[in-house]
Amino acid sequence: xxxxxxxxxxxxxxxxxxGSFTRIYRGHKTDIRDGENYTTEVLLKELDAGxxxxxxxFFESASLMSQISHKHLLLVYGVSxxxxxxxxxxxxxxxxxxxxxxxxxxSVSVSWKxxxxxxxxxxxxxLEEKHIVHGNICAKNLLLAREGDQSQGISPFIKLSDPGIxxxxxxxxxxxxxxxxxxxxxxxxxxxxxxxxxxxxxxxGNSPLQGWDLDEKRQFYESFQKLPPSQWAELxxxxxxxxxxxxxxxxxxxxxxxQLNSLITSGNDVRYxxxxxxx
Ligand SMILES: N#Cc1ccc(Nc2nc(N)cc(-n3ccc(CO)n3)n2)cc1
Numbered sequence: 001x002x003x004x005x006x007x008x009x010x011x012x013x014x015x016x017x018x019g020s021f022t023r024i025y026r027g028h029k030t031d032i033r034d035g036e037n038y039t040t041e042v043l044l045k046e047l048d049a050g051x052x053x054x055x056x057x058f059f060e061s062a063s064l065m066s067q068i069s070h071k072h073l074l075l076v077y078g079v080s081x082x083x084x085x086x087x088x089x090x091x092x093x094x095x096x097x098x099x100x101x102x103x104x105x106x107s108v109s110v111s112w113k114x115x116x117x118x119x120x121x122x123x124x125x126x127l128e129e130k131h132i133v134h135g136n137i138c139a140k141n142l143l144l145a146r147e148g149d150q151s152q153g154i155s156p157f158i159k160l161s162d163p164g165i166x167x168x169x170x171x172x173x174x175x176x177x178x179x180x181x182x183x184x185x186x187x188x189x190x191x192x193x194x195x196x197x198x199x200x201x202x203x204x205g206n207s208p209l210q211g212w213d214l215d216e217k218r219q220f221y222e223s224f225q226k227l228p229p230s231q232w233a234e235l236x237x238x239x240x241x242x243x244x245x246x247x248x249x250x251x252x253x254x255x256x257x258x259q260l261n262s263l264i265t266s267g268n269d270v271r272y273x274x275x276x277x278x279x
Contacts (some may be wrong), residue, residue, distance in 0.1 A: 001062035005077030005089050009011060010080060012044060016096070019140075020167045021051040022058075025147045029089055030079065041107055045088040047165075054165045055086060061162040062088045068130060072123035074159045093159050095144035097188035102139070102205030108156075110267050112148060113201050115155045118260045120173060120197065123160045124190055125253035127182060136163035137193035138173045139200040171217035172196050172208050174229065179221065194256065199227050202235065229240025234263055 013026040020068045027044040030037055065076040075091040095101055098116070102108070120142060126133055141161040148156035166182075175192035178185060199208050208227045209217055218226075224245050229236035238259050244250050251259070 002059075002066040002076065005078045005080040006089075007080050007082040007087075010042075010044065010087070010089065011039075014045075018165065020102070021048050021054050022046060023048070026092060034101060040077075041092040043059060044091045047086040047088075049084040051165075051202050052084075057163075058086060058088065061164055062198040063130065064134075065162045067246075068132065069127075070123060070126045072119050072158060072160055072239035073126070076162065076163045079270040087221055090162070093145050095147060097161075098142035098144050098158060098213070099139035099142050099200060099205040099207075101144050102201070102204050106147075106189070111264065113157055114260060114264050114267060115148070116142070116201055117150050117198050118257065118264070119156075119158050120160065120194065121256045121260055124255065127190070128187050128253050131187070132190060133187055134160065134163055134190050134193075135185045136166065136170070137168075137190050138196050139205055140196055142197070167182075169214055169217065171214075171245075173220065175247065176221045176245055179218075186247065188250050189240045191253075191256070192244075192247075195239045196227070198235075199239050199240075200234065202230055202232075232263075234259075234266065238263070 011028045011030075013028065016024045016026055018024065023046045025046070026040045027042050029042050030039050032038070047054060048152050059079065062076050062079050065074055066078070069075065077089040077091070080087040080089060110242065120137070124134070124137070137160070141164065143159045143161050144156060145159050146154070146157035146266045149152050171179075173193045173196045176187040178189055196208055200206065209220060212220070226240060226243065230239070238251075238256070241249075241259075242252050242256065
């Protein structure tokens with residue numbers, strides 16, 4: 001399902017940190033095209049050799065992202081296997097994971113955040129049309145390719161990363177119904193995660209239920225609790241609709257995009273009235 005890349009065509013540069021079961025590095029891959037040597041900057045995602053049992057979800061997620069192409073989906077060049085080591089070779093996305101970018105205290109505007117939310121919604125709409133479930137929508141899996149520049153009217157640009165390896169405590173990103181039946185992930189599950197991700201984006205990359213232990217998180221689902229609402233009623237309403245405990249009641253991607261569009265216009269009005277000097 002995906003392109004195999006020769007290990008000797010890869011070069012490792014600096015380490016960029018590690019996720020659960022994986023380590024990521026900046027690197028380069030060389031290709032030879034019509035006798036010319038080309039090097040491309042890449043992100044090398046190594047699967048810990050110890051976690052053999054994650055192989056298939058590692059490769060599944062690589063093949064998912066290489067089956068389809070969309071401007072807001074991360075490009076996966078292929079995988080390389082070297083002995084017991086498995087490496088996913090991805091396009092290098094300049095500013096890395098969105099949660100870290102927001103946590104680094106970048107003050108971004110409301111329209112910046114809505115723009116990012118809309119790009120994620122359009123990526124989800126594309127996946128929905130292909131009946132493909134991502135399964136791990138969260139700010140950590142949103143990569144920032146362009147920071148944007150408000151003064152120049154340049155918007156940010158995000159890429160949705162591979163689902164990665166399913167870790168257990170993904171409450172509140174994982175939809176409640178998935179906890180009881182982890183195997184039948186549906187498109188509705190991605191809507192729930194979308195709601196939790198928009199919550200993160202509007203809370204400067206902070207994780208919802210930060211510091212709660214697994215029991216408290218399970219309790220959150222068992223008592224049908226909701227995340228603390230945003231002051232912006234229409235935004236809080238959209239997040240609540242997406243994080244409906246009844247999967248069938250969650251809005252379609254088209255409805256999500258429509259509601260984001262009206263937030264974008266009403267958002268401007270709010271800013272305008274704030275700026276308006278009342279004579
Ligand atoms: N400082 C810094 C810095 C770090 C990373 C990038 N670039 C990048 N490109 C990708 N394709 C994927 C990722 N990821 C980051 C976390 C994960 C977890 O999955 N992926 N980062 C750019 C700058």
